[in-house]
Amino acid sequence: MIVLWTDALIYLLVVTSVVFAWYLGRQQHMRRPLKKIAASPVAMASLTLLLCFALIGLADSIHFKDGDSRGNEAVSLLDVACDTMRKHGEKTYSAPFAVHGYAKETLALDDGSTRWDYPRLQYGGAHLADPETEWAGDVFDKTLSGFSRGAGLMLMVLLLAWGDQHERRRVLWRSASSKAVWAALFLVVSGCYTLFSLSAYYHVLGTDKVGEDVFYQTLKSIRTGLVIGSLTTLVMLPLAIVFGIMAGFFKGWVDDVIQFIYTTLNSIPSVLLIAASILMVQVYMTNHPENFNNLLVRADMRLLFLCLILGVTSWTGLCRLLRAETLKLREMEYVLAAQALGVKPAMILFRHILPNVMHIVLISVVLDFSSLVLAEAVLSYINIGVDPTTHSWGNMINSARLEMAREPVVWWSLTAAFVFMFALVLAANLFADSVRDAFDPRRAQAS
């Protein structure tokens, strides 16, 4: 097993969030908001989707040496699961479910003559003898059978849950939010099952310029998206929160210094900083080749540094928001009362200010998440984003610039990246919304 730097950080993140969730569940006064989240169908369905994304990302974060390939390339659990997709590469572009290539080329026929035509794909629909007549029926058959097997599996689980005689669990299974969870799970599982079983025969989302399966790329991109979203946030949050509320609360010279830092940082074009630090990492890796003997390790290092530097350049906006909010909160009477009671400043910050700015943090983190994924795409454009060998939605969108200019248009890379990003960001938004509502005691009363 190989543990990359980002892998280690992801494990750490998972462990921390599990411990945190467990701790929250044990707190008596936290149970009500948690129950409120659990009772909201939208929140639970979004959470299910998010967990599915996280699960795929996690599967992609368990790396080990590939047994049958030469060299020291590492593969992840996801690679193993998508083995056929990974290895069934075509020569170049092909449309979703295509059996022929997307561009004409000179074909050498059996009788020695040549013809200018669309070539058959090496793997996509290779099992069909006569694509013209069999294709539609075959796709329909395989979709149906894949779907029915996935759906059947879920139905069996559902039936087991439904038939449960235990009174308390029955109530649990049949609440509105658990129905939403089941519906979301049903859709995700049967959908995935269908796509997976189809992808053994076809490229369900087509192939890209070098013939790699786009569905596989999209799945691999989930990890990159999650890493950039979560690790960058992890770097940015402490900086923004600590500096923001300190500047707002203490005012005076502390405020001056912090304001000076973030205005300075803001006035340097962030692209410049990012380019510089990425170049630094490149140079370091070239000088110490013994530590970076593997393509994956190098790409991973670059991803990690990208997260770090994105975090360092993106905390200023949130910091300014928090400073302004803290300036308002510190004049509130409950802060004055705490001061009159002799509560130490650190405690006031932690107990009175921080919980009351958390809604801003939550919203801006979720909104930043999507802009971070996009920032990665922009940076890839000037070659300082993630490593070109790393699969990412940014890279896919970036390459789509040229693909959209082609005639006929290659639309599937962009569409696939868009749909997956959209699902992830929307689910995160909806979930964050209900978390914010549930943890605001004033809102809890209104509904």
Add this chain to the structure above:
Amino acid sequence: MKPLLSVEHLSVSFSFQNKVVDDISFEIRSGETFALVGESGSGKSITALSVLRLLPNNAQMQAAGMVLQDRDLLKIPEIDFCRLRGRRIGLIFQDPMSSLNPVMTIGEQVAEVLNIHFQLAKDEVRQRVLELIKQVEIPEPERRINEYPHQLSGGQRQRVMIAIALAGKPDLLIADEPTTALDVTIQAQILDLLKNLQQQTGMALWLISHDLALVSNIADRIAVMQKGKIVETAATGEFFRQAKHPYSLKLLAALPKMESCLDRVAQNKPPLLKVEDFKVYYPIRKGIFKRVVGHVKAVDGVDFELHAGTTLALVGESGCGKTSMGKGLLNLIPAHAGRVLFDDIDLTQLQGEALRKQRAAMQIVFQDPFAAMNPRMLVGDIIAEGLRALRSDITRPLMQSRVAELLQQVDLPADAALRYPHEFSGGQRQRICIARALAVEPKLIICDEPTSALDVSVQAQIIALLKELQKQQSLSFLLITHNLGVVAEMADEVAVMYRGKIVEQGLVEQVLTQPRHAYTKTLLAAVPKLQSTRKH
């Protein structure tokens, strides 16, 4: 005679809630002053809004009839109703600051109404605006119409609001708590103005208020509202002579009485707090280096003594520096000069840890119980906060039992500890604030307008609670307030503050019955008194 406005069987409810207004009927005759009185949440403002058809979207309204003169208000289409609002019915809100647009001059805002309802030429509009501003007795109208709301005082802003309401020459003027945000002396002026205007124009005035004393001076008829129902309607004189409904009687009984100070005996006790030449200045800074170019003198040289186990009331209007004084005494804002001797320790000299330890002896209860507690903390944690901060050795069960004990002292159920502040009413929240202050066993509590955000009946309960606590634990109170009724109920001594200085100081009976300083006299004269008490 046909009434100007008659409302029959009006009910308003919000989704998933009980009826806020529950089957009420009333009528307003032309030219009279009709007062709708009730405590907060009784539905009086909602009644006014439903007549104007300005209810929030989630409200449902039913009414059997609603007639203004000869027009059925229920049948008028919305487009015609726009021409009715501001033209036939004028409206004045409570807070003059948020009711005026800060980026328009007051002249423009008055002219806006004229342009909507009348076809007037430009110079006619100007003429009429000047007339209106003159009518509401704002000096120098030519200059004032070009000024912005922030350049005017609170009373003048309310006058502008009245001018706007009058611009349409309404038959009915609805005044929703028109003076609640104003000082007593300003309040008296505004009420005089409203009375004069009513006599000049002959319009009907519908006054919505929680203040019975105020209403008794101006209204012709009074309707008392309780929980969405009108429980009693009577002519003013009759109402104050013999109110019939028990709720009306309760309201009247809850009013703080000025006479209650008469039998208070002077106490001879050692001084607990001694303030000498105390000053709180706010620096005015300018330029890049934030040079101090001047000072706002909030508290400008104040001396007084507070005796152990007694209550000293600090009285004054808003902006006179009484709140700055309270915060300055607690070291929440830095004092500019002077000495604060508390048990012979000079608090202004203390710093760091010594100051933090000393804080236990002196606590504060704020005006607004809604802002005074962290909405994200449990009540138990809020009360225990001081214990945690000052007694690091206290164990968890001990703390819990202390919290339970404190809750009991302020008459709250023990399960309150595990609930959030928003689940309590205003009066209950103020009790929690008092419990929080009591937790560290202080000798002195500074009460900064402790009851001004509360209803009269709740106010009476809180005053009773504070008095009870004083008797049990021989607490001292520094009561900061503008409400002379509360002073009469609670205080042993009074200090009257005016522009950062104490202008008169003495025993409560002496100051309230035989004021010497001219300002104290104006203040006392401006306090609205119940008509019946005036006749004594």
